[in-house]
Amino acid sequence: MNLRTKLLALSLLTLLLPWSAWKLLQELEGFMREAQEETLMASARTMVGVIPVGFQTQLLFLPERYLPVRPLDHPPALDGYSDDWPDAEQGLVFESPDQKLKVNVIAGSHRDSLYLLMDLDAAARADTSVRIRLMARDPRGLFSYTIEPRAPGPLQLSSERGGAGQMEGFWLDHENGYRVELALPLSDRDTDIAFRVEEIGAAVGEVERNAGTMADPAQPGWISLLPAWQDVSDWLARSEVESSRTWLVDPAGWVLADSGADTGAAEAGTQRTTWLQRSLYGLVAGSHPEQMGERPANPVRFESELVKRALEGENSSGWAQDLETAVVWNTVAVPVELQGEVRGAIVMQSTSEGLLLMTNRALSRLLLTTLALTLLLALGLWFFATRLSRRVQRLSGAVSEAMEDSSEPGTLPLVHDRDELGELARNNEKLLRAVTEYSQYLQTLASKLSHELKTPLAITRSSLDNLSARELDPETRRFLDRAQEGVDRQSAIVRAMSEASRLEASIDAAEWGEVDLGQLVLGCAEGYRAVHAGRPLDVRVPEMDLQLKCAPDLLAQALDKLVDNAMSLSGEEDQVTIAVESYDGHFDLVVRNTGSRLPDELQERLFDSLVSLRDKRGAGPHLGLGLYIVRLVAAAHGGSVSARNLSGNRGVEFRINLPL
Numbered sequence: 001m002n003l004r005t006k007l008l009a010l011s012l013l014t015l016l017l018p019w020s021a022w023k024l025l026q027e028l029e030g031f032m033r034e035a036q037e038e039t040l041m042a043s044a045r046t047m048v049g050v051i052p053v054g055f056q057t058q059l060l061f062l063p064e065r066y067l068p069v070r071p072l073d074h075p076p077a078l079d080g081y082s083d084d085w086p087d088a089e090q091g092l093v094f095e096s097p098d099q100k101l102k103v104n105v106i107a108g109s110h111r112d113s114l115y116l117l118m119d120l121d122a123a124a125r126a127d128t129s130v131r132i133r134l135m136a137r138d139p140r141g142l143f144s145y146t147i148e149p150r151a152p153g154p155l156q157l158s159s160e161r162g163g164a165g166q167m168e169g170f171w172l173d174h175e176n177g178y179r180v181e182l183a184l185p186l187s188d189r190d191t192d193i194a195f196r197v198e199e200i201g202a203a204v205g206e207v208e209r210n211a212g213t214m215a216d217p218a219q220p221g222w223i224s225l226l227p228a229w230q231d232v233s234d235w236l237a238r239s240e241v242e243s244s245r246t247w248l249v250d251p252a253g254w255v256l257a258d259s260g261a262d263t264g265a266a267e268a269g270t271q272r273t274t275w276l277q278r279s280l281y282g283l284v285a286g287s288h289p290e291q292m293g294e295r296p297a298n299p300v301r302f303e304s305e306l307v308k309r310a311l312e313g314e315n316s317s318g319w320a321q322d323l324e325t326a327v328v329w330n331t332v333a334v335p336v337e338l339q340g341e342v343r344g345a346i347v348m349q350s351t352s353e354g355l356l357l358m359t360n361r362a363l364s365r366l367l368l369t370t371l372a373l374t375l376l377l378a379l380g381l382w383f384f385a386t387r388l389s390r391r392v393q394r395l396s397g398a399v400s401e402a403m404e405d406s407s408e409p410g411t412l413p414l415v416h417d418r419d420e421l422g423e424l425a426r427n428n429e430k431l432l433r434a435v436t437e438y439s440q441y442l443q444t445l446a447s448k449l450s451h452e453l454k455t456p457l458a459i460t461r462s463s464l465d466n467l468s469a470r471e472l473d474p475e476t477r478r479f480l481d482r483a484q485e486g487v488d489r490q491s492a493i494v495r496a497m498s499e500a501s502r503l504e505a506s507i508d509a510a511e512w513g514e515v516d517l518g519q520l521v522l523g524c525a526e527g528y529r530a531v532h533a534g535r536p537l538d539v540r541v542p543e544m545d546l547q548l549k550c551a552p553d554l555l556a557q558a559l560d561k562l563v564d565n566a567m568s569l570s571g572e573e574d575q576v577t578i579a580v581e582s583y584d585g586h587f588d589l590v591v592r593n594t595g596s597r598l599p600d601e602l603q604e605r606l607f608d609s610l611v612s613l614r615d616k617r618g619a620g621p622h623l624g625l626g627l628y629i630v631r632l633v634a635a636a637h638g639g640s641v642s643a644r645n646l647s648g649n650r651g652v653e654f655r656i657n658l659p660l
Contacts, residue, residue: 007385011378018370044334044348059343063224072110080172087300096209109188122177188227194220232257244350310345510551517546540579558633561626566593594651607631
C-alpha cells in the first residue's frame with residue numbers, strides 16, 4: 001500500500017464526526033418522539049376523564065343496530081358511481097346464507113337530505129333478476145319502496161303507502177353486480193330503515209336467495225340511521241390540544257364525532273419533499289414510522305390495529321409518515337370505559353412537519369456541515385498525500401539515475417526544501433558524492449598501482465636476474481626460482497591493472513569503420529576454438545548483412561573478455577554460445593554459458609571496477625576488471641551491457657546492445 005493510499009485510508013477516521021452527529025440526530029429524534037407521544041397520550045387520557053355526562057349517556061344507549069350517516073360535502077350526483085362518497089367500501093355488509101349475494105350499504109347526508117348507496121355483489125345472469133324491498137320510518141310514519149328496474153338507468157319511485165313523496169335514484173350494472181344510488185325524501189334524524197335484496201329466478205319467478213335486514217318481510221329488522229354527533233364534535237374541537245385532531249369512535253370503530261381537520265396538517269400536506277429528504281428522514285427515524293399513502297381527510301371508520309387494541313381496553317400509539325410530503329402523524333387511542341365496559345375510544349392525532357429533519361434545521365445543518373468538512377478533509381489529505389508521494393518519487397528517481405551514472409551525481413531535487421524530505425535529499429546528495437568519489441578512486445586505483453609498482457618490480461626482477469647468473473647451491477637455487485615465480489605473478493597483476501587505463505586512453509584513439517559484425521564474430525570464434533580446444537562452442541550468426549560502424553578492435557576485446565569469463569566460470573562439458581541478434585535499430589552481441597549462475601545480491605555491481613564474483617579461481621589473477629572493460633566498450637559505442645540468469649537454471653547470459 002503506497003503512501004497516498006495509507007493517508008486516504010487514515011482520512012476515513014474523520015467519518016466518526018458525521019457518524020457521531022448522525023447518532024445524536026437519531027437520539028434526539030427518539031427523545032422528541034417520546035415527548036410528543038407522552039404529551040398526546042396524556043391529553044387523550046384527560047379528555048376521556050372529562051367527557052360530559054350527557055355524552056356518556058349517548059354512548060351507553062347507542063342503538064342496538066345502526067348505520068352511521070357520514071356527512072357529505074356536496075350532494076352526490078345520482079349516476080350509480082361511488083366517487084362522490086368518502087370511503088365507499090366501508091359500510092354495513094349483509095350476505096345471503098350461501099354467500100353468493102352480498103350487499104354493502106352506506107348512508108350520507110347533506111343539508112338534512114338523506115342518501116343511500118347499495119353495492120350488490122352478485123353474478124349478473126340472464127336467467128335471474130334482482131329486486132330490492134326498502135322500508136323507512138320516521139316520526140311522520142312508515143314508508144316502503146320496491147325497486148325492480150327493467151334496465152339500468154334513473155329511478156323515480158313513490159312510496160307504496162303514500163305520503164312520503166317521491167324517491168329518486170339510479171340503477172347501474174357493473175362487472176361484479178349492481179349499484180343503486182338513492183335520494184330519500186327523509187331527514188337523517190330519528191330515521192330507521194330495513195331492506196331486503198332478492199335474487200329471483202326468471203324461470204320459476206321465485207326468490208332463489210336474499211340478503212338484508214328483513215329475514216321475514218312481515219317482521220323487518222330495523223337499522224337506525226345515526227348522524228354525526230355535532231355537539232360532541234364541537235366539544236372535541238374546544239377541548240383538543242393545538243395542532244391535533246380528535247375523534248370519538250364506537251366499539252365497531254365507526255366515527256361518532258370529529259373535532260375537524262387540523263389546518264396545520266393541511267398546510268404541511270401541501271409541502272412536497274424530495275426523495276433525498278424522505279430517504280434521509282427514513283434513515284434518521286429508522287423503522288418507527290409506518291409509510292402511508294393517501295389518507296382520507298374525513299375518516300368514516302378506523303380499522304387499524306392501533307384502534308382495535310384501544311377498543312379491547314389497551315392504550316396504544318403509533319407513528320405514520322406520508323410518502324410524498326413532510327407530514328408525520330402521531331396517533332394515540334385511549335379506551336372509553338363506562339360501567340366496566342369499553343363503550344368506545346378517543347383517537348387523537350398530532351401532526352408535525354417532518355418532526356426532526358424538517359423542523360430542527362440546526363441539526364440538519366450540523367449533519368451537512370460535518371459531512372462537507374469530512375469530504376474537504378479527505379480531499380485535502382489526498383492532495384497532500386499525492387504531492388508528498390510525487391516528491392518522494394522524484395527524489396527516488398533522481399537517486400536511481402545518479403546511481404546508474406556514477407560519473408557525476410549532479411544536484412538532486414528537493415535539496416532546497418526545508419522539511420524532512422529536503423533534509424533527506426541533502427543527505428542523499430552527500431552520500432552520492434562520496435560514493436562517486438570512491439568509485440572514481442577505485443577506477444583509477446589500478447592505473448596508479450600499476451604505475452607505482454613497475455619500478456620496484458623492475459628492480460626486484462633485475463636483482464633476481466643478476467643473482468641467477470651466479471653459481472648457487474641447489475637449495476639457494478630453489479628459493480631463487482620461487483622468488484622469480486612470485487615476481488612474474490606480480491608482473492602479470494600489474495599488467496592486468498594497467499590494461500583498463502590503457503583501454504580508456506585507447507578508446508579516443510581507436511579506429512572506427514564499417515565492418516560486418518557477423519564476420520568479426522566468426523573470426524574471433526575461430527581463435528577461441530584454438531585456444532579452448534575441446535570445449536563446446538556454438539556460434540550463431542544470421543545469414544544477412546550485419547554492417548555496423550564501430551571500433552572492431554574494441555569489440556573484439558570486449559568479446560574476448562565475455563568468452564574468457566564464460567569459459568573460466570563453467571566446466572569442460574558446459575556449452576558456450578556466441579550469437580548475433582538483429583533488431584529494428586540495434587544489434588545484440590550475446591554470450592551464454594551453462595553450468596554457472598550469477599549471485600542475486602550483486603548483479604547490479606557486476607560491471608563496476610575491481611568487482612570479482614568468481615567462485616572458481618584459476619591460476620591467473622582476477623582483479624574484477626574484465627567486465628568493467630566490457631562496459632567501457634559498450635558505452636563507447638553508445639550502447640549498454642546487461643547480465644541475467646537464464647530461466648530454469650539453464651545458465652548465464654551477457655548481452656551487449658549496439659545501436660545502429
